[in-house]
Amino acid sequence: MKSKKLKILVTGSAGFMGSHLVDGLEKMGHEIYGVDDLSGGFMRNVSNKKNFTKLDLRNRKKTAEYINKIKPEIIFHLAADATEGRSQFTPFSALDRNIVSYMNLLVPAIKNGLKKMILTSSMSVYGAQQVPFNEDMITQPEDVYGSAKASMETVTRVLSNVHGFKYVIIRPHNVYGSRQNISDPYRNVIGIFLNRLLRNKSFYIYGDGKQERAFSYIDDTIPPMIRAAFSKKCEGKTMNVGGEENISLNKLAKVLLEEYFGTKKIPKEFIPIHLPARPQEVKYAYSNHDLAGKLMGFKPKTSLSEGLKEMIKWAKEIGPQDFVYLEELDLENDLVPKTWKNKLL
Ligand SMILES: NC(=O)c1ccc[n+]([C@@H]2O[C@H](COP(=O)([O-])OP(=O)(O)OC[C@H]3O[C@@H](n4cnc5c(N)ncnc54)[C@H](O)[C@@H]3O)[C@@H](O)[C@H]2O)c1
Structure with a gap:
């Protein structure tokens, strides 16, 4: 029917x-x-x-x-x-x-x-x-x-x-994945890292990079x-x-650099730079998906390297983007990360 x-x-x-x-x-x-x-x-x-x-x-x-x-x-x-x-x-x-x-x-x-x-x-x-x-x-x-x-x-x-x-x-x-906003300096960690690489620059990691996400x-x-x-x-x-493979941001950076440079050796100047942690950032954040599995057979299929390969292909097509900052934040003070305050990206 x-x-x-x-x-x-x-x-x-x-x-x-x-x-x-x-x-x-x-x-x-x-x-x-x-x-x-x-x-x-x-x-x-x-x-x-x-x-x-x-x-x-x-x-x-x-x-x-x-x-x-x-x-x-x-x-x-x-x-x-x-x-x-x-x-x-x-x-x-x-x-x-x-x-x-x-x-x-x-x-x-x-x-x-x-x-x-x-x-x-x-x-x-x-x-x-x-x-x-x-x-x-x-x-x-x-x-x-x-x-x-x-x-x-x-x-x-x-x-x-x-x-x-x-x-x-x-x-x-x-x-x-494709179509993500990679010009926003405030969010989308993979998008920011990738746009920095497209702009021929290394990227910043807030804190020690041991925070884990899937x-x-x-x-x-x-x-x-x-x-x-x-x-x-x-x-x-x-x-x-969502995804089930929890990894640290340091590991994410490594996999992204490997996928971005492919068989070429990763140039030294692309080694990520660490900055102070951002206020209120949760260290470990990933989820269990048993309920979605039970109700509708949910199971993610794509490995991080496969997904990144596709996203990199798309990002290279649209090319490097200018990061777009807000003119003003509601609360401007010393706690604002310097990547935002000094427009470092
Ligand atoms: N991407 C992620 O990792 C993620 C994770 C958890 C939850 N989410 C949620 O999923 C949704 C989609 O996220 P996304 O990553 O596609 O973000 P996105 O920014 O690409 O999409 C959100 C869209 O909302 C539009 N928008 C914002 N304010 C609006 C307004 N006042 N009126 C009309 N449109 C407005 C923006 O222009 C943007 O196109 C959001 O609700 C987000 O909170 C996303």
Whole structure:
């Protein structure tokens, strides 16, 4: 039986994950709409320009007008200020672009008959608890971004209970791959390292580099998000999704340099430079994915070197990018990392 064509809205659709998600959903034959204010995304990522609208979700009136017109049945909400490390210095943006924007979207969507919300949260809601993080742990964020994501999760559960729409909450972590913003000096560690290499420069590691993460390749991350949206079993669930190979940043740097230079010897001037640790950076952060495995057979397939090879190929095509800094942070003081303060990248 042919499944019904659904009206689906993806927010943050010119961004890294959002644009891949739109492409995946379009292949299923649904009617897909995308919005983004292009603060962190790019038109080059938007494949269906006809159904794309430049919209800033911080604008309550314009967002309501848009939702009243489209009346989406399903929303994948990805629009965000995802600068976790910077959020201690830009809390207004973390609030406005995450919590406030989400409410501006969700309220009119409920009024217009929303059936399901797929909220992209983040592993940052766990904070510095025992790794690997699992979904039974309480949320204990260590940073402003994580606390915004944790409130967005809570509000989703509460409003779903009261107003009856279904939801799935996905907590991805350290996603990388083609179309990632590599010109943002505040986030996306692989993107920053890679852009520095494209610019013929070595990169900086905050702290001793022994912090551990598990990196998630984009092609392993988007399909389970789509599967979760259409699975009855996943309704009302909160799930970790992502890579399972936890490694230190020092090891990441080594693998990236090996993949970047291939068979050539790595030149000495590309040895990473260590800087003081950033405030509130969690040392060990990676997740357990048993729940996603049980509910939808989730298992990441791509090794770090395979994923990096693909990302490097794409990055060499777009070439070196200028890093784009904010004119001003909400809190400018001596705690601001000098890479940002002195625009070192
Ligand atoms: N990439 C990761 O490693 C990762 C990990 C955990 C969670 N997430 C979450 O996944 C989602 C997507 O992340 P991403 O890596 O693709 O980031 P991204 O920056 O590429 O995408 C976010 C998009 O949201 C847009 N946006 C920001 N504020 C907006 C506003 N007010 N109105 C409309 N659009 C706005 C930006 O222009 C950008 O295109 C985010 O919610 C992020 O918090 C990402």
